[in-house]
Amino acid sequence: MLVHSRKAKWAVWALFLLLFLPLFALPLLVVLGASFATNWSSVLPSGPTTANYEAATRGEALQALTTSLVTALTASLLALAAGTWAALAAAALKRRSRKVMDALFVLPVAVPSVVVGLAILVAFSQPPVLLNGTRWIVIIAHTVLVTAFAYQSVSAAITRLDPAYEQAAASLGAGPAQVLWRVKLPLLLPSLTAAAGLCFALSMGELSATMMLYPPDWTPLPVLIHASTDRGALFTGSAIAVVLMAATLLVLLAVSRIRTRASYR
């Protein structure tokens, strides 16, 4: 379209690969390669082994995996519920109050997650609510951080929603609750599952706020990866990182299957 001569096309593609491969494909391949290695002092890793994965799937690593999965699942469900409620409520408001609501719920994106962690640590280390040292403080922090994304994607979907459907349902006698449950939510389902996937992925990889407030018995995967690499166990750390990526991708895949099934309805 833009470049017509064959020669110029090849030049552009070569430039693209030259930029794209080392910057984006190589990092993931390198982590994958390192996770199967014991040594990396040349161009390629050496000493092929699966011992890193044995270390990454038992003991504290396995516990960290379940911790991460439970945290991410709880946080994304809570965030989805709160974000959807807020987005639906905001859509019914007048323009000015809706703007205020938008700003409030987008604020956690603009505030550094380290500061969110610090704030929650400060707030819940003192009465009336003492949560410091429990798993709930981690889950609350994750929920706060991902609710903003849930709110944004659901409210974007609501503005795209054709009002004719709910008006038709209401004119046929459906009450507000029935319109919400039988018309609006099913129409929003694809965006809801997409938002849930996004929240889950973000929570699985969350490190900044977690570093501020994780208790010793609730260590999610990113914290464990940092602990491994910090003490020099780079190869075990890579294996745990691959486990983290695989778990995230598997859940995202499962969520996207829900989406395709819903869109045929």
Add this chain to the structure above:
Amino acid sequence: MASATLSTPAKAGIRAPAVPAWVWALPPVALLALVFLYPLALVVQQSFQPDTGGTSIRPYADVFASEAFREALWTTVWLALASTAGCLVLGFVLALVIAFVPFPGARAVSRFVDVFLSFPSFLITLALLFIYGTVGMANGLWTDVTGAAEGPFRFLTTPWGVLLAEITYFTPFVMRPLLAAFSQLDTAQLEAASSLGARAPRIVRQVILPEALPALASGGSLVLVLCLNEFGIVLFTGAKDVTTLPMLVYGKAILESDYPGACVVAVVNVLISVGLYGLYRVVSRRAGA
């Protein structure tokens, strides 16, 4: 509403709800206030309460006077600005090729970009350790080829390593809105411009770039604020001489247990990122659509 019975259901529609709309907005806002706004207010409050007791601006004076803080402030801002600029240029070029010089597999590449977004940022630093680390791929290649004892690449523990990692990680955040914008651009415009004799650079400058401005602005503002707040990449770099504001908050709170100091840095960090984000939104709304 009282007259609305089952026989006249149309009147009972959404236009006459039993409770006003703002009541439904209260529960989520109250929840947000409890877990986010109230904690944030406490941080501001604690930033005025030095360990010695009482209320004073002493913590601010202490923090502003320290060399470490001023250096972290400068590092944070220039790293974020440079990363954003890098992401915008690189993201624009890559999205341009994917959208307008399509090749077999371009679709797979844009799918890959989506997947890339769902991984945590610190993975990039971890990977860079294997690529450019002291005993990594690049240095290994150098020593193998030249026979030297050490390779020349040792920038990972400097701000340049952080810059490279941030540009790598955040470029897809610019590419995604750009690809969405490009997919709505009518290619007939390009054909028309090209048949009128415009060459590729001119088409990019005069046809594609104006269309891409809103996407560039929104992607750029997001990347700017994410870079200002980035923690994982800097933490995994493990360099003593690269300290950004989020690192300083972590260091003061967790490593030094200096909570008033951490709160001061946190307040400054929040003001900068929320301020810049707001400014950028206003500017981009004017420049863009």
